[in-house]
Amino acid sequence: MTELAAHPLTHVRQENGWSMADLARLVRRAAGREQLRSGVDRNRVWRWETGRATPSPGSQHLLARILDVPPGQVDTLGWPHWLPAHVEPHPFTLPGSRAAVQEVVVARMDRRAFLVLGGGALAGMARDWAVTEPGRLTGALDGRAVDPELVTWLENRTAELRTLAATSEPLVANLVDAHLSTAIRLLDQARYSEAVGLRLCSTVATLAQCAGWQRFDQSRHGGAQRYWQAALHASHLAGDRELGAGVLADLAYQATWLGQPRHAVDILGWARSRTASPAARSLLDVRRARALAQQGDAVACEKALSSAERELDRARPETTPGWVGWMSAADLASDAGRCWLDLGRPGRASSSIEAGLRLLDPGRARTRAVFLSYRAESAFAVGDVEAARVFALDATGVAAGTGAARCVRQAATVADRVGLGRWMQGAGSP
Template identity: 50%
Template sequence: MVVLKHPDRRVFLALSTGALIKIANQWASIEPQRLSGVLNGRRVDAALLAWLESRADGLRALTNTNAPECTELVHALLRTTIGLIDKATYDHTTEGRLHQVAASAAQCVGWLHFDQGEYAAAQRHWIGALHAAHTADNRDLDAGILTDFAYFATWLTPPPVMTVSLLERAHSRTTSPAARALLHLRRASALATLGGASPTSRALIAAEHDLERAQPGTTPSWAAWVSPADLSIDAGRCWLTLGKPQRAEQSLSDGLRMLTSSRQRTRSLVLAYRAESAMGRRNFEAAATDARSALDTALTTDASRCIKLVDDAVKRITSRRSHPAVQNLHAYVRIVIPGKPSRR
């Protein structure tokens, strides 16, 4: 099994999806291993530790809406925390809290790399985050990182059946209703990609039920962003994957109306999904309109992952160049993305 003590080491190559999920499943089935011994250096005092924890929570919230601006801050927090773990002196309780900060920061850094299409770096940081969360014995955070692994697998390729098993295992490691709702949504996406309409529907219903049970103070920070908008958006994506464009469009439109204005990365993806659902209904004008809005929004986020998904959707739509609205979209793309080759 791969063990990464320090999340910022650059020693791992990109893993295949199957290997990544296998590693995550191994982590999910073992108990935390505590670091042994006392390190030489200065003692971590209560004020410094509280400051680090506060910064970790604050930066996690900011990276959901201002990722490019927060990149250096999150990296600095991770480097600082790892340095303290390596060189400082602390007691057993402080050790766990430091590893929890490192896990949270490494998870955020993983997402920053993922959004830029730097998948090997994302994997390395999530593996490190998973190890740190285990060391801290934080099962909620542990479940959240396992969820990231599963999302990664579903995003890139048709996920292995093991992805569903991983999410079920992660579900048992958290008692938070909102966190469980997110796990159900991830499982629904995996099931949809695997072609299971009935299991997907059941997972979506379970997600809605759990989110309705969420109470203030019961949600870990990694799941704090989950909202009714995400339920509708993920449901729409599932129905689109399952070849039900009309049902997908209704769910995506509902989600788009509820989505907060700060979540522009998500908005760009929803618009791209809705454009594809319109294409499935042969509504070329609606597809072109949403695709253009998706592209404009994605370009403002500076997130390579979002831009690539939207660009792929636009390519599929502009392949039907016979409709005037699609011709206009194709011309617009060549203007906003200079040097984009013409597809003849």
């Protein structure tokens, strides 16, 4: 792993290939565009990076403009926490895993709304997870002993919360966070046997995975990454390779969603190497197909989809981990349709997505909103503008009901693309 820059601004500057003088020049130019004057020079940047000075509010505003950070983020998080600085993943050692898990308690507020782990770092983390065996877990020596009945209670509530987390209710998110904090404090401060410790780690991993999805749905991508990193480490401490593969699948899905398919393919390859569940393999293959389609690799994409179909046919409830219990023919069909759409085959995409929508569980509203958006895009791509607008309108309504910001944004983008706003103004809603 590369050595971390001493200051977030140093890291941001190095990521962009700027010298201190380059950054100072960018700040002065940004000021000029706003008809302001700035005296920032190389020495001033050096003082910021060494902690000898803090940029004025005006200079921070200019830096935020340069780095495309919303002004509200600057005021809310403060210097230097609003800077979009990537960090290195925690190593898969006992101290490293404990640090990754503890981080989600210490950082109560998402310190960054953007990605904190670069794609290459994510792929490296997946590789380290796959090749590193868990160490022996022991409890803190000076804490109070954990009552096994409390652990059982937490496990039962966690299973219930995982089911409830399929909705976007804010209160569910609060409950997940509260139970996660409790489980992490027990893991970090209490005394327990190795068996109880492993159960606590599994509980932490499941709750952190749920918390990551809740943040992902609200487009809080940096927070989602941090919780999923904690979930990966906790599942590693628990020796639960199946759950770890599921967390990597989530990180890969996020990478594809954000337009980083190459890294997603690498992550999914490592995840698949350590899971034996057919349902899990099917999901990993589907997500790999999605990433390959974004890269335009039709041959590899079709192979991945064929493998996903074979694995799903082999799936049985008794061999399916809880985190992937929702995987179904509906997901395979609609995601395959998204692949064909990305590969420029909208006719094939339309029939596949349509089949997925027919098969989809009515209770999965967020998934339905996403699939309806896909269906609108495929109809528009084949020239059926009226159908595209109907599907986009349906997607917009379903997405609004979920409260999931990413679904709302996706539906709104598709609606704008198919001219839904102009159509509604001219013809009225259907």
